[in-house]
Amino acid sequence: MSLNSADIKRIAHLARIEVSDTEAEATLTKLTGILGLIEQMQAVDTKGIIPMSHSQDVTQRLREDVVTETNQRELFQSIAPAVEGGLYLVPKVIE
Amino acid sequence: MINKSLKQLGAMLQGKEISSVELTQEFLKRIDRLNPEINAFITLDKDKTLAQAKHADSLLAAGKGTALTGLPIGQKDIFVAKGWRTTCGSKMLETFIGPYDADIIERFDGVGAVNLGKTNMDEFAMGSSNETSYFGKVQNPWDRSRVPGGSSGGSAAAVAARLCAAATGTDTGGSIRQPASLCGLSGLKPTYGLASRFGMIAFASSLDQSGPMAKSCEDMALMMNVLTGFDKRDSTSLNREKEDYTRDLSKPLAGLKVGLPKEYFAEGLGADVAKVVHEAIAEYKKLGAEMVDISLPNTQLSIPVYYVLAPAEASSNLSRFDGVRYGHRAKEYGDLMDMYCKSRAEGFGAEVKRRILIGTYVLSAGYYDAYYLKAQQIRRLIAQDFENAFKQCDIIMGPTAPSTAFKAGEKADDPVAMYLQDIYTIAVNLAGLPGMSIPAGFAPSEDGKRLPVGLQIIGNYFDEARMLNAGHAYQQVTDWHTQMPEGIE
Numbered sequence: 408m409s410l411n412s413a414d415i416k417r418i419a420h421l422a423r424i425e426v427s428d429t430e431a432e433a434t435l436t437k438l439t440g441i442l443g444l445i446e447q448m449q450a451v452d453t454k455g456i457i458p459m460s461h462s463q464d465v466t467q468r469l470r471e472d473v474v475t476e477t478n479q480r481e482l483f484q485s486i487a488p489a490v491e492g493g494l495y496l497v498p499k500v501i502e
Numbered sequence: 503m504i505n506k507s508l509k510q511l512g513a514m515l516q517g518k519e520i521s522s523v524e525l526t527q528e529f530l531k532r533i534d535r536l537n538p539e540i541n542a543f544i545t546l547d548k549d550k551t552l553a554q555a556k557h558a559d560s561l562l563a564a565g566k567g568t569a570l571t572g573l574p575i576g577q578k579d580i581f582v583a584k585g586w587r588t589t590c591g592s593k594m595l596e597t598f599i600g601p602y603d604a605d606i607i608e609r610f611d612g613v614g615a616v617n618l619g620k621t622n623m624d625e626f627a628m629g630s631s632n633e634t635s636y637f638g639k640v641q642n643p644w645d646r647s648r649v650p651g652g653s654s655g656g657s658a659a660a661v662a663a664r665l666c667a668a669a670t671g672t673d674t675g676g677s678i679r680q681p682a683s684l685c686g687l688s689g690l691k692p693t694y695g696l697a698s699r700f701g702m703i704a705f706a707s708s709l710d711q712s713g714p715m716a717k718s719c720e721d722m723a724l725m726m727n728v729l730t731g732f733d734k735r736d737s738t739s740l741n742r743e744k745e746d747y748t749r750d751l752s753k754p755l756a757g758l759k760v761g762l763p764k765e766y767f768a769e770g771l772g773a774d775v776a777k778v779v780h781e782a783i784a785e786y787k788k789l790g791a792e793m794v795d796i797s798l799p800n801t802q803l804s805i806p807v808y809y810v811l812a813p814a815e816a817s818s819n820l821s822r823f824d825g826v827r828y829g830h831r832a833k834e835y836g837d838l839m840d841m842y843c844k845s846r847a848e849g850f851g852a853e854v855k856r857r858i859l860i861g862t863y864v865l866s867a868g869y870y871d872a873y874y875l876k877a878q879q880i881r882r883l884i885a886q887d888f889e890n891a892f893k894q895c896d897i898i899m900g901p902t903a904p905s906t907a908f909k910a911g912e913k914a915d916d917p918v919a920m921y922l923q924d925i926y927t928i929a930v931n932l933a934g935l936p937g938m939s940i941p942a943g944f945a946p947s948e949d950g951k952r953l954p955v956g957l958q959i960i961g962n963y964f965d966e967a968r969m970l971n972a973g974h975a976y977q978q979v980t981d982w983h984t985q986m987p988e989g990i991e
Contacts, residue, residue, distance in 0.1 A: 418862050418863050421862050422817060422858050423821075423843050423846055424843060424846045424850070425843040425846075426847065426855075434855075437856055438859060438860065438863075441809060441856070441860055441917060441921075442860075444805060444918055444921070445806045445809055445864075446806075448803065448807065448810070448877060449872075451803065451876075453876055456880075456882055456883065458875055458881075458882065460708065460878060461934075462694045463934060465695075465738070465740070468737070479601070483828075486598060486601060486828045487827055487828055488825060488828075488830075489831070495827060497826055498835070498837050498840075499837075500837075500838050
């Protein structure tokens with residue numbers, strides 16, 4: 408499937424990355440090359456093959472439902488871009 | 503002294519011939535002198551490093567030293583370390599100070615090893631040349647105009663230039679083995695699940711695995727004893743009994759069946775690399791190994807499959823960088839959406855953005871079956887290729903990379919050409935198998951430099967001890983792994 412630069416802008420929006428029109432054009436060329444590489448897969452008959460999500464046949468472990476982590480809010484917020492009164496600051500989302 | 507192995511330096515520490523502080527200062531002095539050009543380290547913290555060395559000396563004095571106590575190790579800047587700036591090679595994390603220790607860091611600290619500094623890498627481990635690092639490219643010590651490989655290019659250059667005794671790396675599609683090959687050192691990616699991913703900044707979680715980068719297989723075995731082991735904080739960590747990876751180092755190789763995949767010697771492999779790899783294979787025959795012709799028919803498909811699965815997982819993993827809890831936030835923005843979009847546009851470099859976009863596209867509505875599901879089905883075919891091959895042989899050998907180190911800038915503008923660097927390494931990650939690269943000789947460049955060539959050894963699941971045995975036996979009869987680049991004295 409071939410992409411155009413409007414597709415690039417739509418995908419970039421889904422990925423929450425701002426791209427300018429010029430960047431979208433440049434990205435289009437590179438992405439088209441990579442998607443061309445990926446297209447090789449379509450020639451393979453994969454009917455009936457179980458997808459492999461993990462290299463080892465393992466199941467998720469369960470543990471007791473007990474508290475294992477202590478509160479480290481101050482430590483973790485010390486590296487945040489903007490905090491106030493123990494809260495993370497973001498632009499207003501509710502009028 | 504700079505060319506001594508971990509094993510030899512460890513013996514000097516135990517024998518009180520030198521202290522850890524003296525040894526560490528020696529390497530720090532070398533870094534001061536050589537790192538401004540080579541750029542193998544992003545962050546140094548001499549106070550922290552020397553405090554660890556002092557602690558190691560007290561352990562040694564009390565007779566509590568073990569194999570790695572007091573030895574200075576470079577840590578790839580993908581591992582979060584408490585109090586250390588941890589950037590993952592990205593502007594996104596330029597000022598990020600680790601609030602906790604990765605499992606790997608804890609394990610090295612726990613045996614009294616010394617964290618010498620955080621090594622340079624491709625941004626978020628996405629690259630094969632170390633040119634995508636926000637903190638500048640890294641020089642290959644064998645030819646400063648060439649790349650060290652990637653993504654663990656800083657670790658590889660640091661070991662090659664003897665700026666540290668050994669280093670850690672991570673490997674998602676070849677990121678330990680390819681730079682080890684291009685810089686003339688030994689590097690091992692363990693079986694998926696043996697080393698914990700806790701605190702290792704995630705790229706593609708079903709493929710990421712950390713491992714040792716050192717001068718010899720014996721040194722890698724010592725590091726494997728430290729860096730592997732169950733960790734309940736990593737949901738894919740395997741709960742197995744601890745192994746001693748040094749146990750089989752000195753076993754004879756007579757009767758070892760070595761598989762040579764015809765696809766690894768086909769079109770695309772440089773003639774200069776092929777020659778060196780064939781000479782290494784001849785050496786193995788002398789050591790008593792038997793060669794078996796095998797086939798891994800789906801090798802060519804490993805690159806397309808990888809460039810669906812790895813970006814898909816990356817696009818999900820890197821969604822955590824939102825400019826809210828940590829990492830870069832744009833200075834100017836409008837609403838919340840604008841803040842996300844601008845912070846991520848400024849914080850990520852071009853290659854990282856490309857991979858996020860590919861991943862977002864292949865996971866977007868209507869395309870999942872055609873791309874992601876299809877890739878996971880072919881992934882099984884690739885794993886089955888290896889399963890069939892290991893019915894005929896004990897280990898597999900071939901080249902690590904199709905070429906020797908290339909010039910900086912040569913492939914920087916052509917992602918597809920760059921991706922082909924990993925043609926012989928990626929399938930190993932997709933199958934979850936262990937793979938390693940060891941120095942096998944040199945090929946001359948057109949301008950007369952000696953460029954290292956790596957031999958790749960792929961093992962069956964959990965067969966690292968046998969791979970290290972095969973590598974060690976070769977390193978007993980060859981000296982490629984002890985040779986040093988010129989101009990680093």
